[in-house]
Amino acid sequence: MTKPGLDAAELGAYFALMDVSSLLQHAIEQQLRSAGELTNVQFKILMRLLEASDGQLRMTDLADSLVVSRSGLTYQAGLLEKAGLITRTPSPDDERSTTLGLTAAGRERIAAVLPGHVDVVRQLLLDPLTRDDLGALADLLTRVRDHMRAAPPRSAAQRARKRADS
Amino acid sequence: MTKPGLDAAELGAYFALMDVSSLLQHAIEQQLRSAGELTNVQFKILMRLLEASDGQLRMTDLADSLVVSRSGLTYQAGLLEKAGLITRTPSPDDERSTTLGLTAAGRERIAAVLPGHVDVVRQLLLDPLTRDDLGALADLLTRVRDHMRAAPPRSAAQRARKRADS
């Protein structure tokens, strides 16, 4: 009678995951806003650029990576460019693509925000975990993420739907 | 030089957590919209009410539990009430409080949406995990959540700030 098809362990993992992520997300959002006038999404964009091997990323790849629509990313990238934190230049190999890159100001902004950001992550997420716990958690979640990413990304769904319509 | 204060294991757990939750959240959002005209937040409200021992919850408690502002919850509760899925009645013991309750239609809506919802959670989150993995994940995340919830909730932060201002 309206019993969910998930048992206690499954439900526990699922709910705990969602609770933890939203609690953490809100705390992060708050810190980023007060420390550096950044949205969580904007911060993630900057971080991905910082991580990228050559410091450059294509729009579509970034959109899929951040689980955002391409138009949404265009909006955010516009804000970041206006703020002088990133650059947008047409890709040399494919003229259709736009390549994002970090500016010096972008790097500085990250440096300004990161310490406080790390503190929040430490206090909320990392503190209650032992070193072993941490490894176990990273392993489990990485496997889940890889599994999830095996499905076609957001940007492909639109193309597929469009094709089916015609 | 601008190195984050987190090592590879910490960063891995943190990023994997955020990636997994946003991937899952987007998939859920999509399913709920197409299956039953519900937002993720609205679905969560209904689920908490279903879970609640007596099927009733106070606004402030629910807001804290869902990590949403009270005004935001008022907005969502208004929509759900207008849709006939929940009831809002003044609490008997404290006239200031509003008690939320599920209607029969609310229960039906949950029943209609839940199977598809469970499928999504299964396919994306649960499938790649063994039974042991699941228990470990639930244990780790539950501990983190309890730790996070030990801090004062959202609704208390406003009161504290207000007091400090005066």
Add this chain to the structure above:
DNA sequence: TATTGTTATACTCTATAACTATA
């Protein structure tokens, strides 16, 4: 005086669809 909930307001973000340009 503190707390509960609502409201008024303003704003941020997001996505869909249409469009341009390049492959």
Add this chain to the structure above:
DNA sequence: TATAGTTATAGAGTATAACAATA
């Protein structure tokens, strides 16, 4: 013909602050 990115549009959701009612 398909893909990359932008834009125009429109809507949904959120939070802050002020307010009313109750404790």
